[in-house]
Amino acid sequence: MIKNVIFDFGQVLVHFEPEYMVRQYVNDEEDIKLLSEIVFDRLYWDKLDLGTITDEETIRLVKERIPKRLWDVAEKIHWNWIYNIPEVDGMKSLIKYIKEKYNVGVYVLSNISKYFAEHSHEIEILKEADGCIFSAYLGITKPDHRIFKHLCEKFQINPSEAIFVDDNSNNIASSIEFGLNGYLFDKDAEKLKAYFDETLK
Numbered sequence: 001m002i003k004n005v006i007f008d009f010g011q012v013l014v015h016f017e018p019e020y021m022v023r024q025y026v027n028d029e030e031d032i033k034l035l036s037e038i039v040f041d042r043l044y045w046d047k048l049d050l051g052t053i054t055d056e057e058t059i060r061l062v063k064e065r066i067p068k069r070l071w072d073v074a075e076k077i078h079w080n081w082i083y084n085i086p087e088v089d090g091m092k093s094l095i096k097y098i099k100e101k102y103n104v105g106v107y108v109l110s111n112i113s114k115y116f117a118e119h120s121h122e123i124e125i126l127k128e129a130d131g132c133i134f135s136a137y138l139g140i141t142k143p144d145h146r147i148f149k150h151l152c153e154k155f156q157i158n159p160s161e162a163i164f165v166d167d168n169s170n171n172i173a174s175s176i177e178f179g180l181n182g183y184l185f186d187k188d189a190e191k192l193k194a195y196f197d198e199t200l201k
Contacts, residue, residue: 002181002200004157005098008142008166009110012185013092013125014085021084025073038065039077048113051136055079055115082116087125090189095128097193102200108132109151109164111141131155142166143174163199165192 010016018040022032039062047053059078063071098104108129117134120126133151135141140150152159159179166172172182183195 002102002104002161002163004105004107004155004162005196006107006109006151006157006162006164006180007095007129008164008168008171008185009108009112009126010085011167011187012088012165013108014087014123016085020086021081022077024080024084025077031070034066035070035074035077038062039074040081045113046141048115049111049135049141051114051139055113082119082123085123088187088189090193092125092128094189094193094196095125098196098200099128102196104200105130105155105157107151107155107157109142109147111135142168142171145174145178148175148178148180163196 007013018036019032022035022039026032026035044053044058044061048055048058055078059075062074062078066074095106099106106129108126108131110132112134114134114136117137120132120134126132131154133147133154135147138147138150140147148159148164151157152162160181162180163183164172164175164180165183165185166175167185167187169184172184176182183192185192
């Protein structure tokens with residue numbers, strides 16, 4: 001019997017799209033392309049997710065790679081990206097639906113920075129969750145089994161009684177190896193709802 005559902009955050013509950021976030025502050029197409037690639041370079045963001053680099057260090061490194069005229073806007077983009085992540089259609093209502101109809105616990109497990117974690121209380125969809133785990137505070141990121149173990153121990157979840165929803169196939173494969181039930185998400189909330197109705201009934 002499934003008693004808990006664990007969701008990834010980016011590309012599952014919200015859209016994380018660098019170009020969209022940059023376009024909130026920049027109009028020139030060449031600048032948009034440059035800033036999308038550099039401000040959100042995984043070279044920095046993987047370290048932010050692990051908690052091994054600060055936001056201030058990240059901004060300094062970004063500035064070394066872009067023209068000085070873009071420094072201020074790059075910094076603005078960095079500090080405001082958390083407010084430019086629109087919800088994936090249907091996901092908030094789906095969370096409410098499964099909580100009310102099937103009485104499952106709902107948790108969020110995300111590879112994400114300390115800065116986001118500190119402001120997570122401002123993100124509306126996260127208010128629907130019963131608990132959240134953010135990687136940067138642990139120094140462990142998915143697909144490492146240890147992060148699934150930490151979540152299950154913290155919230156007293158039996159892995160075999162939980163479904164993990166993520167858009168990354170490597171994370172899903174690892175979660176299944178760990179003992180969770182996995183669902184690879186494709187941004188189709190209706191398809192996921194049908195899966196829940198079949199699995200949670």
